[in-house]
Every structure is written in C-alpha cells, then in structure tokens.
Amino acid sequence: MSGKIVFNIRELAKRPPKLLPGHRLCAGCAAPIIAKLALLATDRPTIVVNATGCLEVATTIFPYTSWNVPWIHNAFENAASTASGIEAVIKALKKKGKYKYENVDIIVFAGDGGTYDIGLQSLSGALERGHDFLYILYDNEAYMNTGIQRSGGTPLGAWTTTSPAGRVIPGKTQHKKPIADIAVAHRIPYVATATPAHWMDFMRKVRKGLDVNGPAFIHALSPCDRGWRFDTSETIEVCKLAVDTCYFPLWEFENGEWRLTDRSLAIARNPRLKKPVEEFLKVQGRFKHLFKPENRHLIEEIQRHVDAIWEDLLERTGIK
Amino acid sequence: MGETLRSWKELPLSALPFKLSTEFKTGDWRTFRPVVDQEKCTRCLLCWVYCPDMSIVWDGQRISVNYDYCKGCGICARECPVKAIEMVKE
Numbered sequence: 001m002s003g004k005i006v007f008n009i010r011e012l013a014k015r016p017p018k019l020l021p022g023h024r025l026c027a028g029c030a031a032p033i034i035a036k037l038a039l040l041a042t043d044r045p046t047i048v049v050n051a052t053g054c055l056e057v058a059t060t061i062f063p064y065t066s067w068n069v070p071w072i073h074n075a076f077e078n079a080a081s082t083a084s085g086i087e088a089v090i091k092a093l094k095k096k097g098k099y100k101y102e103n104v105d106i107i108v109f110a111g112d113g114g115t116y117d118i119g120l121q122s123l124s125g126a127l128e129r130g131h132d133f134l135y136i137l138y139d140n141e142a143y144m145n146t147g148i149q150r151s152g153g154t155p156l157g158a159w160t161t162t163s164p165a166g167r168v169i170p171g172k173t174q175h176k177k178p179i180a181d182i183a184v185a186h187r188i189p190y191v192a193t194a195t196p197a198h199w200m201d202f203m204r205k206v207r208k209g210l211d212v213n214g215p216a217f218i219h220a221l222s223p224c225d226r227g228w229r230f231d232t233s234e235t236i237e238v239c240k241l242a243v244d245t246c247y248f249p250l251w252e253f254e255n256g257e258w259r260l261t262d263r264s265l266a267i268a269r270n271p272r273l274k275k276p277v278e279e280f281l282k283v284q285g286r287f288k289h290l291f292k293p294e295n296r297h298l299i300e301e302i303q304r305h306v307d308a309i310w311e312d313l314l315e316r317t318g319i320k
Numbered sequence: 321m322g323e324t325l326r327s328w329k330e331l332p333l334s335a336l337p338f339k340l341s342t343e344f345k346t347g348d349w350r351t352f353r354p355v356v357d358q359e360k361c362t363r364c365l366l367c368w369v370y371c372p373d374m375s376i377v378w379d380g381q382r383i384s385v386n387y388d389y390c391k392g393c394g395i396c397a398r399e400c401p402v403k404a405i406e407m408v409k410e
C-alpha cells in the first residue's frame with residue numbers, strides 16, 4: 001500500500017475557495033461539497049469540464065460563475081470527449097513549445113444522467129483511448145435539474161416523477177446500473193467510490209486519480225434533498241447511512257488491485273457494524289411507499305441485492 | 321448594402337459568464353441561521369469541510385458564518401461533534 005496522503009484542513013481552509021459561494025444549488029445539496037472537496041485536493045493548475053446538470057446550471061447562471069478555475073461546459077452527452085479534446089490540445093501545444101505548464105489536472109464533473117445514460121459512450125471512448133483525466137460522477141440517482149426523472153443510476157423502488165409509486169408500479173422497477181464496474185472493465189489505472197461525508201478518503205482518491213497516468217473514474221454519492229425527500233441538514237448523515245448499510249461501499253481499484261477503504265474496510269473487518277439497508281431507506285421520502293405491507297418484499301429484494309454486491313466485493317478485495 | 325454580417329471567426333466562442341457569483345447573495349434564502357458558540361467550538365473545522373455554500377470562514381483562529389451566502393441548510397449544526405452550532409429562526 002502506498003504512503004497515505006494527508007491534507008491539513010486548517011491550512012487549506014485559509015486559501016481562497018476554488019468554488020465560490022453565491023451559486024444557486026439548493027440548500028443542503030451534496031454536489032457543491034463534492035466539487036469543493038475535489039478542487040481542494042488539487043495542487044496543480046486545474047481545468048474543469050462540466051456536463052449539463054444541476055452543478056453546471058446552478059454555478060453558471062449568466063452572467064455569473066462560481067468557478068475560480070478555468071471551466072467549460074459543452075453539452076450534456078460529451079463531457080468526457082470535451083476533456084479528451086482539452087488533453088489532446090495541451091499535448092499538441094506542448095510539442096510546439098507553446099504551453100507553459102508541465103502538468104495540468106483535467107477534472108470532469110457529471111451527474112448520473114450525464115454518465116450512466118447520455119454520456120456513457122463518450123465516457124467509454126475516452127477511457128478506451130486512455131486520455132489523462134479524472135472523471136467524477138456525482139450521483140444523485142436521477143435527472144434532478146429537470147425535475148427528478150429516473151436514470152440508469154436510480155435504485156430499485158425509488159419514487160421519481162417518471163417512476164411514480166402508486167397502484168401501477170412501486171417506484172422504479174429496475175436496479176441501478178453498475179457504473180463503477182463498467183469503468184473497471186476498461187482496465188483504466190484508477191477507479192474508486194466515495195462520498196462527501198468520508199471527505200478525507202474522497203480527497204485522497206481525487207489526488208490518486210489525478211496522479212495516475214491515464215484515465216481515472218470516481219463514483220461519488222451525491223444525496224439530493226429535493227429528489228430524495230429528506231431534510232436539508234441530513235445530507236451528510238444520509239451518506240454515512242449509505243456506507244454503513246453497504247448500500248454504497250467505499251473501495252478503490254488501483255493498478256489491477258481491489259481495496260476496501262475507510263468505513264467499508266472497518267465493516268469488512270467487523271461485520272457487526274453493517275446496518276440493515278432499511279436504515280438508509282427509511283430516512284428518505286422517495287422510499288416511503290416501500291414500507292407499506294404490500295411492498296415490503298421490495299426491501300428484502302434490495303437487501304439481497306446489496307448483500308450480493310457486498311459479498312462479491314469481499315471476495316474481490318481478498319477479505320473472503 | 322446595410323450592415324455586414326460577422327463571419328463565424330468573429331463570433332464569440334460561447335456564452336462567457338463574466339461576473340463572479342460572489343456578487344449574488346444567497347443569504348436571503350435562509351429560514352434558520354446558524355449561530356456559533358465560540359466557547360464550545362473546538363476548531364475541528366468539520367463545519368467548514370461540509371458547508372455546501374463556502375459560508376463557514378476560518379481566519380486561522382476561529383470560525384465565523386458568512387450570512388451573505390449561508391442558505392441555512394443546517395448541515396454545519398448537524399455535523400458539529402460538540403453541538404457548538406445552533407440553528408435559530410430568522
């Protein structure tokens with residue numbers, strides 16, 4: 001295991017923020033926490049590429065911008081190809097001796113709609129071509145900016161406006177797409193999962209993702225109080241429950257090796273810490289209907305799904 | 321005849337936001353305001369880490385809240401390990 005990167009928060013907090021206040025993301029939204037922590041972990045000139053979505057819309061309402069770093073938005077579906085283009089241009093300029101920086105970090109922020117669905121082919125292409133950039137998926141598990149439509153990242157049973165829970169269906173009828181596994185399948189140098197609640201773990205992963213040569217992918221859980229239906233103050237608690245229940249395990253895949261990290265490693269070592277998935281579901285209004293007697297079997301189904309993925313992870317990481 | 325149209329090379333490359341969002345105050349979204357008890361605060365800076373609106377300010381000695389932008393989400397109060405932040409109705 002490589003030496004642990006340490007961040008001195010009391011020093012970092014004195015610096016001017018790279019994501020500025022005055023943005024119009026909802027109170028309590030996790031997306032700006034993710035973006036600010038990621039930028040805090042950078043130590044080189046940084047270029048940010050943003051896919052369409054809440055983070056992009058609400059941080060750049062004309063004529064304002066909240067980005068204290070070079071930033072570009074192109075379209076919904078092509079954040080990864082935009083990043084590829086930037087990397088290629090920098091390479092070309094360097095060859096001609098026209099670029100002053102030795103190393104530049106390119107970070108993509110994209111939502112689940114922009115990643116699991118509409119941006120998947122541009123992402124896969126960029127991973128396959130091997131561009132040197134870090135892609136951070138902030139996963140709020142639905143198309144939030146257009147009013148909570150289900151995406152490939154929405155979990156089974158979740159209410160959304162296009163998977164409404166009622167007499168016909170009990171919320172979304174399919175499971176979440178295994179997006180981080182899809183990134184791993186490309187055999188890129190670095191893939192990880194993270195949450196803003198486990199901030200030191202997240203910042204370390206960002207630094208690792210930026211330091212590797214080639215593409216890196218971080219899947220960050222981004223609770224949305226509007227779409228998930230919980231109080232604005234609970235964002236970080238919801239992240240903790242997601243990890244404590246193994247709904248969202250923290251792991252990294254580095255140079256072909258799997259590793260559990262932070263709280264998930266603690267749970268693997270002491271399985272008594274693992275909480276039932278119900279504890280994650282019950283604090284969110286989007287799962288409220290699952291607690292009706294006729295839908296209870298779905299909670300069991302979600303638990304089975306979570307357990308299967310967790311067991312699989314324990315095997316991959318060599319713990320079982 | 322008339323005005324000459326600009327060629328594509330002369331058009332602006334894209335929409336360019338040119339003002340910092342710090343000119344846009346979001347503090348009036350707030351229903352509850354976080355109030356810090358400096359006696360209880362241990363300067364762990366967890367509130368600074370988690371604030372989605374960069375509204376906790378650390379000057380190297382103590383924390384304070386920038387009410388120009390704080391939206392009153394309550395995350396800082398919820399996550400403070402020693403309960404040094406209280407949410408008070410505006």
Ligand SMILES: Cc1ncc(C[n+]2csc(CCOP(=O)(O)OP(=O)(O)O)c2C)c(N)n1
Pocket residue numbers: 052053054055076077110111112113114115140142143144145146151
């Ligand atoms: C090609 C295209 N289709 C649709 C839209 C409309 N649109 C804007 S934001 C958005 C939702 C984005 O969802 P997601 O990627 O999950 O990010 P979130 O808003 O949830 O952060 C949609 C559908 C668009 N801008 N471009």
Ligand code: SF4
Pocket residue numbers: 024025026028029030031054058140144145223224225226227
């Ligand atoms: S709708 Fe959700 S993701 Fe979008 S800004 Fe609000 S809380 Fe954040």
Ligand code: SF4
Pocket residue numbers: 028354370371372373374375376385389390391392393394395396397
């Ligand atoms: S209430 Fe929310 S926005 Fe205000 S300082 Fe606390 S965490 Fe930041």
